[in-house]
Amino acid sequence: xxxxxxxxxxxxxxxxxxxxxxxxxxxxxxxxxxxxxxxxxxxxxxxxxxxxxxxxxxxxxxxxxxxxxxxxxxxxxxxxxxxxxxxxxxxxxxxxxxxxxxxxxxxxxxxxxxxxxxxxxxxxxxxxxxxxxxxxxxxxxxxxxxxxxxxxxxxxxxxxxxxxxxxxxxxxxxxxxxxxxxxxxxxxxxxxxxxxxxxxxxxxxxxxxxxxxxxxxxxxxxxxxxxxxxxxxxxxxxxxxxxxxxxxxxxxxxxxxxxxxxxxxxxxxxxxxxxxxxxxxxxxxxxxxxxxxxxxxxxxxxxxxxxxxxxxxxxxxxxxxxxxxxxxxxxxxxxxxxxxxxxxxxxxxxxxxxxxxxxxxxxxxxxxxxxxxxxxxxxxxx
Numbered sequence: 001x002x003x004x005x006x007x008x009x010x011x012x013x014x015x016x017x018x019x020x021x022x023x024x025x026x027x028x029x030x031x032x033x034x035x036x037x038x039x040x041x042x043x044x045x046x047x048x049x050x051x052x053x054x055x056x057x058x059x060x061x062x063x064x065x066x067x068x069x070x071x072x073x074x075x076x077x078x079x080x081x082x083x084x085x086x087x088x089x090x091x092x093x094x095x096x097x098x099x100x101x102x103x104x105x106x107x108x109x110x111x112x113x114x115x116x117x118x119x120x121x122x123x124x125x126x127x128x129x130x131x132x133x134x135x136x137x138x139x140x141x142x143x144x145x146x147x148x149x150x151x152x153x154x155x156x157x158x159x160x161x162x163x164x165x166x167x168x169x170x171x172x173x174x175x176x177x178x179x180x181x182x183x184x185x186x187x188x189x190x191x192x193x194x195x196x197x198x199x200x201x202x203x204x205x206x207x208x209x210x211x212x213x214x215x216x217x218x219x220x221x222x223x224x225x226x227x228x229x230x231x232x233x234x235x236x237x238x239x240x241x242x243x244x245x246x247x248x249x250x251x252x253x254x255x256x257x258x259x260x261x262x263x264x265x266x267x268x269x270x271x272x273x274x275x276x277x278x279x280x281x282x283x284x285x286x287x288x289x290x291x292x293x294x295x296x297x298x299x300x301x302x303x304x305x306x307x308x309x310x311x312x313x314x315x316x317x318x319x320x321x322x323x324x325x326x327x328x329x330x331x332x333x334x335x336x337x338x339x340x341x342x343x344x345x346x347x348x349x350x351x352x353x354x355x356x357x358x359x360x361x362x363x364x365x366x367x368x369x370x371x372x373x374x375x376x377x378x379x380x381x382x
Contacts, residue, residue: 002029017164018087026057027334049350119191163195237288
């Protein structure tokens with residue numbers, strides 16, 4: 001039902017941003033076939049497959065890509081695909097006989113999406129790394145954390161998923177649109193370090209304009225300002241406070257009973273430490289939920305810092321069905337929302353039904369080929 005209905009994707013199973021990209025494309029309606037490698041592959045048994053949410057919505061096939069027959073089967077799938085996504089180090093797909101030249105020769109309209117940390121080129125291209133490393137090189141990690149401590153890793157949300165998977169999907173969709181007119185596919189080289197740097201565009205702009213100091217907790221968006229930070233309440237729980245605009249800021253101060261001798265000082269960094277202590281003392285006088293009730297429906301920009309257990313039960317998230325239960329697993333719902341072609345979870349992660357042979361026929365395999373692959377051990381169910 002989604003807007004990508006009719007688009008076929010071959011995904012080479014991996015970790016982090018590649019399965020997340022496959023999940024996004026599946027949620028949006030694409031038919032995603034995930035090629036899993038042999039049982040001892042790095043990604044094979046790392047997580048419980050039935051609970052690995054980024055693997056939802058796939059049709060699954062296991063191929064031994066170290067055999068000519070396994071590579072031949074993969075190429076047959078690629079011939080019928082609109083998109084290919086892979087996340088190996090540069091050169092691995094080429095050594096398998098599945099590089100862009102081979103695949104585009106078989107399928108000229110193919111969009112070949114490549115997801116790596118450092119990119120296909122550059123001195124670090126063959127080096128191992130993770131989200132924290134790509135953030136460090138982009139300048140983003142340096143900017144996150146408290147002044148009296150070291151940089152703080154923001155989980156693996158920025159490089160893996162924001163600068164990685166999201167940018168890969170944007171590139172794939174752009175290339176798909178272009179291919180409709182040109183009839184030609186192309187390679188999309190998505191690097192997590194490039195994407196992390198791109199997400200910092202606004203911060204680099206503020207620095208160029210003189211509104212950003214290259215030190216942690218010294219700026220209005222990094223916890224330096226009293227009006228954009230987290231505060232602990234009487235029960236030990238936390239509030240997120242962010243009234244940047246002066247008229248919202250006044251609502252916060254009035255609700256907390258805090259007097260600012262000169263509200264015009266909101267944007268003067270010299271006043272921030274004193275005002276932060278005043279807010280800190282005021283917000284410690286009530287519980288988190290008491291403050292939330294006080295500021296409910298106001299423009300004070302005050303929200304509870306919810307735990308992973310609390311977030312799915314919040315009234316706003318429930319009203320929008322931001323989290324859903326599918327196959328007994330509570331998980332984030334597909335996003336964004338579409339008025340006419342809604343996104344949906346196509347199947348549970350690791351669902352055995354997705355490994356049936358019916359869909360292989362739709363991808364151009366004859367019954368005899370499927371039986372031969374099965375008897376030779378080239379293909380296997382998940």
